Amino acid sequence: DSGVTQTPKHLITATGQRVTLRCSPRSGDLSVYWYQQSLDQGLQFLIQYYNGEERAKGNILERFSAQQFPDLHSELNLSSLELGDSALYFCASSPGVAGGLDEQFFGPGTRLTVL
Amino acid sequence: AQSVTQPDIHITVSEGASLELRCNYSYGATPYLFWYVQSPGQGLQLLLKYFSGDTLVQGIKGFEAEFKRSQSSFNLRKPSVHWSDAAEYFCAVGRLSNDYKLSFGAGTTVTVRA
Numbered sequence: 125d126s127g128v129t130q131t132p133k134h135l136i137t138a139t140g141q142r143v144t145l146r147c148s149p150r151s152g153d154l155s156v157y158w159y160q161q162s163l164d165q166g167l168q169f170l171i172q173y174y175n176g177e178e179r180a181k182g183n184i185l186e187r188f189s190a191q192q193f194p195d196l197h198s199e200l201n202l203s204s205l206e207l208g209d210s211a212l213y214f215c216a217s218s219p220g221v222a223g224g225l226d227e228q229f230f231g232p233g234t235r236l237t238v239l
Numbered sequence: 240a241q242s243v244t245q246p247d248i249h250i251t252v253s254e255g256a257s258l259e260l261r262c263n264y265s266y267g268a269t270p271y272l273f274w275y276v277q278s279p280g281q282g283l284q285l286l287l288k289y290f291s292g293d294t295l296v297q298g299i300k301g302f303e304a305e306f307k308r309s310q311s312s313f314n315l316r317k318p319s320v321h322w323s324d325a326a327e328y329f330c331a332v333g334r335l336s337n338d339y340k341l342s343f344g345a346g347t348t349v350t351v352r353a
Binding site for chain 1: 273275281282283284285288329340341342343344345346
């Protein structure tokens with residue numbers, strides 16, 4: 125158990141809908157990262173937050189957005205869902221010391237199925 | 240831009256045999272390298288990491304990896320594989336900056352036969 129929790133574990137929805145994925149980082153970790161794992165794209169970095177502020181963006185679509193709240197949990201919002209958004213979405217956290225060397229601890233993931 | 244190549248998509252190994260998974264990276268500066276393992280239906284677990292220093296790194300579950308700058312490689316090894324090592328293995332490269340994102344390879348699936 126990494127200490128990172130993600131809810132829900134599974135999500136099934138229809139095209140055009142909007143969903144919210146939630147992540148609670150390890151106690152004390154300031155950085156949260158979101159990754160998407162799909163069969164065709166592999167593991168792709170989406171976005172990073174550090175202590176409530178966006179720190180880095182990867183291959184994140186404009187239909188997707190995220191935020192990190194004062195209690196450091198994070199939410200990934202996916203809207204206007206398409207079939208191709210079906211994937212496993214991972215959250216990871218790290219202590220996030222600026223300039224430090226962090227290892228990332230991954231949650232169990234949320235499996236999103238868009239029908 | 241950083242990138243990682245794992246040349247082997249799938250490897251089958253007998254229980255008790257040795258295992259080596261290949262990883263090649265492309266990065267302009269000193270890389271920070273990781274190996275993660277993903278068991279079916281699970282998240283990713285860090286096996287080991289290389290930041291600096293000794294180029295032979297020991298990890299959990301009996302794994303080790305060797306950083307070879309001249310070959311841009313960071314291959315993962317285990318002397319004797321157990322059935323529980325069947326999983327998907329990912330090599331990743333990160334960079335030291337304020338955005339510590341990881342770039343992952345495509346992964347190598349390891350099957351262990353009895």
